[in-house]
Amino acid sequence: MSTKAKSKSKSRERKGHCFLCGRESTTSCTSCQKVHYCSREHYIYHRQQNYCFPFRIVWRAGKGKCMIASRDISALELILFDTAVVVGPRNKGGPVCLDCGKETNNPYSCGICSFPLCGELCQVGKAHQEECRILQKISSIKDKTSVYQWITPIRLLLKMASNPRIYRQIQFLLDNNSTTVEEDESVKNTSKDLLQIFLRTDQLKQFSLEDFIWIRGILATNCLMFGEEESRALFPHFSLMNHSCCANAKHTIYINKRKIAVQAQTDIKEGDEIVINYVTFIQGTALRREKLKGVWKYNKFTENN
Numbered sequence: 001m002s003t004k005a006k007s008k009s010k011s012r013e014r015k016g017h018c019f020l021c022g023r024e025s026t027t028s029c030t031s032c033q034k035v036h037y038c039s040r041e042h043y044i045y046h047r048q049q050n051y052c053f054p055f056r057i058v059w060r061a062g063k064g065k066c067m068i069a070s071r072d073i074s075a076l077e078l079i080l081f082d083t084a085v086v087v088g089p090r091n092k093g094g095p096v097c098l099d100c101g102k103e104t105n106n107p108y109s110c111g112i113c114s115f116p117l118c119g120e121l122c123q124v125g126k127a128h129q130e131e132c133r134i135l136q137k138i139s140s141i142k143d144k145t146s147v148y149q150w151i152t153p154i155r156l157l158l159k160m161a162s163n164p165r166i167y168r169q170i171q172f173l174l175d176n177n178s179t180t181v182e183e184d185e186s187v188k189n190t191s192k193d194l195l196q197i198f199l200r201t202d203q204l205k206q207f208s209l210e211d212f213i214w215i216r217g218i219l220a221t222n223c224l225m226f227g228e229e230e231s232r233a234l235f236p237h238f239s240l241m242n243h244s245c246c247a248n249a250k251h252t253i254y255i256n257k258r259k260i261a262v263q264a265q266t267d268i269k270e271g272d273e274i275v276i277n278y279v280t281f282i283q284g285t286a287l288r289r290e291k292l293k294g295v296w297k298y299n300k301f302t303e304n305n
């Protein structure tokens, strides 16, 4: 074989698709030689602290994006370590502090937007500061708890506006989870005026009503409830894992660090899908069904539950 032909066949061999976003790539990990990556931005999700995370994202008909093993994985091995891109208060129920997410019945409220906070400590907390100036525009609204459903979307949009990496992450990874037309209609009918007020603020003026609905849909489908306060958090890579009652992986949540770790529960063969049981931390079947209905859409599941 001539040198030219040799190098041609070599470069063909090296072609692959980024393990995370699926873009064509000729660069592969020199440590494990199991995955290709398109950029430094995506490589860091594969290899950290001299460890190659053994997963890749693929698209499968009828299922959408799935996480599969990029090599044979032994039981107890670490598969994924993910950080929440956004954390917000629960959507329903009584008043909660918009900083720490705890239920609050005391009369203390934010000096700027007049939404509930538990006290002075939370007044100077970081979490609520993000949306405080936006909520100030509706400080006289009577039913404040009806606004809670928009707090996490506002926080995520603000993050996307200031951090292009997060914007790309949401677009690439979670774009197949848009909401249905009926959901759009209900939002447009009941919350349109409120959203228009938010969209007129300097912080959110680059977005549209459609962006709000898109982000709300992504959060409704992919958020994980966590902590005693039942706050909502979006872990972008974790959310690509499908649910199964016969899970081969399990997850541990680190609430204070806003991180989640996924570990193999059994040996997993290269190419097999990595699936978890989302509800192992919830006791009782009735409660489990209720929670599943509320937080995840059925089409995300690999089995009926």
Ligand SMILES: [Zn+2]
Residues within 6 Å of the ligand: 018, 019, 020, 021, 022, 023, 037, 038, 039, 042
């Ligand atoms: Zn990529």
Ligand SMILES: [Zn+2]
Residues within 6 Å of the ligand: 029, 030, 031, 032, 033, 034, 035, 046, 047, 052, 053
């Ligand atoms: Zn590697």
Ligand SMILES: [Zn+2]
Residues within 6 Å of the ligand: 097, 098, 099, 100, 101, 102, 117, 118, 119, 122
């Ligand atoms: Zn608080």
Ligand SMILES: [Zn+2]
Residues within 6 Å of the ligand: 110, 111, 112, 113, 114, 115, 128, 131, 132, 133, 135
């Ligand atoms: Zn405030």
